Amino acid sequence: MLQVKNIDFSYHTSPVLQNISFQVNKGEHVSLIGASGCGKSTLLQLIYGLHHTDGRIYWNDIELLGPNFNLVPGEDFIKYLAQDFDLMPPLSVADNVGKYLSNMYPKKKKQRIQELLEVVEMHDLAGVKAKNLSGGQQQRVALARALAKQPELLLLDEPFSHIDHFRKNNLRRRVYKYLKEQNITCITATHDSTDALSFADKSIIMKNGKIHAQGKPKDIYTMPPNKYVASLFGDINEITINKLIEGEKSKKRVLLYPHEINAVENSEISVKVLQSFFTGKEFLIKADLKGTEILFEHKTDLKKTETVFVEIPKQLILSRLKKK
């Protein structure tokens, strides 16, 4: 189990991380999410041992000590995959992956490299020099190299950021499945809501260097505590309830995802279409609701200035308000 206790950190004078404490169980996958600059990478680097902190970090019973105590940062059982991939350009893909593997058993080493290249779908390019790879291919090789020595704890910083959409979904399903099968504990810092929602047992949400919320991804998504959290998962509407419920005087605000607002034939709520965006699966409609711009999903395109009726389940509004 990883235990992080009371971490504070600054690069210069202003605090970058403040009073961070959390724990991660063996084999658990955690997504670390938050706005750019909130301190996600710095936190991963601290756990890996690249910075000094007065707080405490333990992996099981071992205290992880920072650079003031370790000449070479990092422990053998932790791997950190940074945003820069740090590959050896003149070496082949296979040699980069096998760089830290022992040469004592060449057959075993070869098999291990092949297994890892299959996980990241790079086996066809095993002989290609790293300098001739695209950014996304380099990222996949770096991921395979991070896995090579079977870490107990894996820290991934935006691990799929350079990988095209076409390949990303399949790749991350393979990688996280492999990590679960091997019982590897993993923390992924990410901006991608799919990484955060689909592949994590727990999400930790950071804001301005602090832990802002944490919990199961589904719970956080369905009951976001505020707009900051909800907006990390995509577009979000914040609407006062007097605009949603006839006769309601309250100006309390409710958060609604675009897919939770349904266009219907007739209802108490009419909106005027402002703009329509094709999203592939359907259209995202921007509309005016009594002076508030809202976004909702619709199967077909809608014309600008068209009046449309929309409906939101009252139960949903009430449950979101209750949460606040």
Ligand SMILES: Nc1ncnc2c1ncn2[C@@H]1O[C@H](COP(=O)(O)OP(=O)(O)OP(=O)(O)O)[C@@H](O)[C@H]1O
């Ligand atoms: N080496 C450094 N020296 C000084 N300040 C730094 C350094 N690295 C990061 N910072 C600052 O620390 C803060 C946190 O940065 P960090 O990279 O940890 O955030 P992040 O949440 O990972 O951002 P992103 O999502 O954009 O990668 C930012 O204000 C950043 O400018």
